[in-house]
Amino acid sequence: MIPVKLAGIGGLAASAAVLAGCSGEAWTVTEQSSGVTSSLRGLSVVDDDTVWIGAPEGQVLRTVDGGASWQVSTAMSAEGADLRSAKGFDDQHALFATAGQPARILMTRDGGASFTTVWNDTSGSAFIDSLAFWDHSRGLAFSDPVDGSFLILRTVNGGESWQRLENLPAPLEGEAGFAASNSSIALTEDGCAFIGTGGGPVARILRSCDHGEHWDAVDTPLAAGSAGAGIFAVSTDRSGVLVASGGDYLSPAARAGNFAASTDRGESWKQADSPPFGYRSGIAGVGDQWISVGTSGVDVGSYAEGRFEWRESGWDIVAPNAIAFSPSGRVGWIIGADGGIWKLTPQ
Numbered sequence: 220m221i222p223v224k225l226a227g228i229g230g231l232a233a234s235a236a237v238l239a240g241c242s243g244e245a246w247t248v249t250e251q252s253s254g255v256t257s258s259l260r261g262l263s264v265v266d267d268d269t270v271w272i273g274a275p276e277g278q279v280l281r282t283v284d285g286g287a288s289w290q291v292s293t294a295m296s297a298e299g300a301d302l303r304s305a306k307g308f309d310d311q312h313a314l315f316a317t318a319g320q321p322a323r324i325l326m327t328r329d330g331g332a333s334f335t336t337v338w339n340d341t342s343g344s345a346f347i348d349s350l351a352f353w354d355h356s357r358g359l360a361f362s363d364p365v366d367g368s369f370l371i372l373r374t375v376n377g378g379e380s381w382q383r384l385e386n387l388p389a390p391l392e393g394e395a396g397f398a399a400s401n402s403s404i405a406l407t408e409d410g411c412a413f414i415g416t417g418g419g420p421v422a423r424i425l426r427s428c429d430h431g432e433h434w435d436a437v438d439t440p441l442a443a444g445s446a447g448a449g450i451f452a453v454s455t456d457r458s459g460v461l462v463a464s465g466g467d468y469l470s471p472a473a474r475a476g477n478f479a480a481s482t483d484r485g486e487s488w489k490q491a492d493s494p495p496f497g498y499r500s501g502i503a504g505v506g507d508q509w510i511s512v513g514t515s516g517v518d519v520g521s522y523a524e525g526r527f528e529w530r531e532s533g534w535d536i537v538a539p540n541a542i543a544f545s546p547s548g549r550v551g552w553i554i555g556a557d558g559g560i561w562k563l564t565p566q
Contacts, residue, residue, distance in 0.1 A: 245566040251286045259554040261305035261401045262541040267550045273302030273315045279331045283310045292331035303398040304350040314378045316347040318398040338381040348396035351404035363395035373431050388436035394419030397451045400501035400541035405453040417449010424485045442476030451500040466498035471515045491527035501541040505548045512539040
């Protein structure tokens, strides 16, 4: 659900500011020049130096030097489409999925110089919301329902081919996903998958803990009951904390129903006493902190003794959409409106 536009070339780092997070750890937030002007949503951080971003008009952004420069290429087979889902494997190999029609998944193995279509929707009604991988071989793609059933695709060969999964929970009336930040799927090292939904009478998590063989669905307390409300991002950390963020993107400043956490793999959920400060489309954990982003700003959260507390970051970041950190946790990126890219490094 919810599709957007683009153009340009790469650039150099711009302004920087040092700001404190919840736990007292300081972050350096550096704005980078993307060379494009459209709203960016499809973010994948491979390592401290390599980042891929899917953009509107079939464009792909890549850096291999930590964002000192960004290269822009165009997947001609997706020209005019918004690449809101991305998965980078290394500096040459990456996958991208279009949001809206025609729905397809594209692969590059030469750093974005060329692209091949590895999956093409034949139904005419798929809408891919997110891509995620357990490892270099096994991954999932999640789409809005097709012909009255959720569409979850699985690959076991690094995205070269995809198969539709069967026996999924039935969608509720109006239930779908959100292609807002490439983060509606969270995966764990032991084979679990958690997918957030919205748009229906209740926001749910679709769950599997056997690499997608079997699924169920659990209710969450996040905002629901309208087409723009639900879960926009799901994330988990190595301690087993599972979080869901969202709200209603038509009410960007509303705090009710925009965050909940679970410590039992989604079986039960607890909302924060002090939730994030508005609709939040992306969330990521790093160290002992969590950072959430949405069109009204960025919040930094801390978790201790079963309680989440959120504070406004005060960072000068305009209309962010997505956030992700490198596997090392030493660096992260936020992307958003008007080609906005910001690099985060802890001090």
